[in-house]
Amino acid sequence: MSENIIGYLDKDNNIIDTQSAVDTAGLTPIEYDNSEKALEIIRHSTAHLMAQAITELYPNSQFFVGPVVDEGFYYDFRVDEKIGEEDLKTIEKKMKELIKKKYKIEKYELSKDEAMKKFANDDLKQAVMSRIPDETLSIYKQGEFEDLCRGPHVPALRFLNNFKLTRVAGAYLGGDEKAEMLTRIYGIAFADKESLKAHLDMLEEAKKRDHRKIGTEMELFMFNESAGSGLPFWMPQGAKLRAKLEEILHKAHRIRGYQPVRGPEILKSDMWRTSGHYACYGENMYLTEIDEQEYGIKPMNCIGHIQIFKQTQKSYRDLPLRFYEYGVVHRHEKSGVLHGLLRVREFTQDDAHIFCTPEQIAGEVIEVVEFVDSVMQLFGFEYTMEVATKPEKAIGEDAVWELATQGLKDALTENNLPYTIDEGGGAFYGPKIDVKITDALGRKWQCGTIQVDFNLPQRFEVEYVAEDNTRKQPVMLHRAILGSFERFIAILTEHFAGEFPFFIAPTQVIFVPIAENHVAYANELKKTLMAEGIDAEVYDKNDSLNKRIRTAEKQRVPYVAIIGDEEVANRSVAIRNRRSREQYNLTQDEFMVELRQELQKGKI
């Protein structure tokens, strides 16, 4: 056996570890490297090594499960002591000590009954075993430490040198909110030191892009402890960025046949009872009282749009009817889930409701998907789509569900857009497509959504007059492209690391006049740009030229333009490229042409 073989692959691509492989003929060896399969074995064994170290440090600890996940591994366990970030170093140190003892990892098998007896005093192990159907269980042993495990594992601890424990967290036993909370430690492991370092560096880099950090640096938004958590304040720079995004989207909606509407922030609770929100979503809603009547602050915008639809009689000729609103909604999210702008309690959806016939669903969905795609392409986002199908608890006939679900799938297929299926993940009133974007730390966030709804039109008795002069009920499509401005801007910030494209940059041009006698021309240029809808600033503070250029450069502004004698005389500008630091001169007219072109890039 080669020194570097840590396992085998069988014909079906299953990993067989060296402890389990009786006959290696016909098996493909797995070398000790950073391949997906090798890392799976290494990380799993590292989780065990961590468990062994924890057992030595905290003799009373009991272990639940320790699987390999996308970003490394974790182990859930119960322990009397409180374990904090500081303790991770101690555990890591113990792990290194254990490696030096050169333990082999050995495997033996037990019947389930024997295993039950062996772990009779360990209710967590009992819980694990109760979830395993097999009659024969395997135990892995390294030194004194034994753990129930199906493997696979590396042959010996010497393969586990390159790891890092990354965080300590709490996790519910079995993911059940009502169950006991265990301690979870996450870690990462690689086959060599360089890969580990590269991974840790990547995490560092991602942290630098964190929208909360950049948002503070660039003064985009803020929170205020006294005001309450999850309630963002938009500072001038952030509000400018947001206004530009709103403007781009306004035009895009109007071109696509959407009409703007706006509903009130609060509606009587009876209306929420009719909609079903009071019963189904009530615990997430904020309620208030006016003149002894209960009102609910809207968590969604649908109700308002329905009332507007119903205000005047509609004909089949009016369909599809598309209403949109930048709807401010409030939702009582649990305190522990709030996260920068990505998860807040007040946010603004780029919300729209399309009233249409069942036959029009597919066509409308195709248009929405096209809309989503053009927005994602505008910013260069990678995204994934997920079709969520009928859940167990659902209303409406199967045939209609089938039609709607197929309509969603067809729309994606026809646009050559790959999607995955979230079986049973739809809303109770209809199937949906969710659009997910990945943030700088690799976390996926739902942004856009397209939902088919048969429920609300029925509850609110929404009707139109059909061709045969009968009353029919339209279908409603709920859809959002960005999802919310808050979340989308958070992801944009991380995506561009704060260096936003020209058409949404909060400040688009900074003029740096060299001396006092250049300030007038700089201000004149600024005025010209502002008239074109381009945000410009003049840096004429009493600082050295170098200092002002440096300050301007640090603002992540698309254009920094220097204005001196030469520029005033020629009515030109000296542009600095923010990336290459190279400079070039343009006349004022040429500059304006370039800026207008840059603005045009924001058209969708």
Place this chain on the structure above:
RNA sequence: GCCCAUAUGGCUCAGGGGUAGAGCACUUCCUUGGUAAGGAAGAGGUCGUGAGUUCAAGUCUCACUAUGGGCUCCA
């Protein structure tokens, strides 16, 4: 909501049972400078909030609030 951690001027952080520090930012003055930090002076904090221990609490304890990492949920 639950587990763990954190909370010092606008920002980033140091300090640590005897009553507050740095850098950046800010204000004023000098400097009028052609591509990433010119100089000087100054203002700004009851050390998240409320209790408790102590002769004495930013410093120790508890509660609350907020933030961070997760669990769960979601735009």
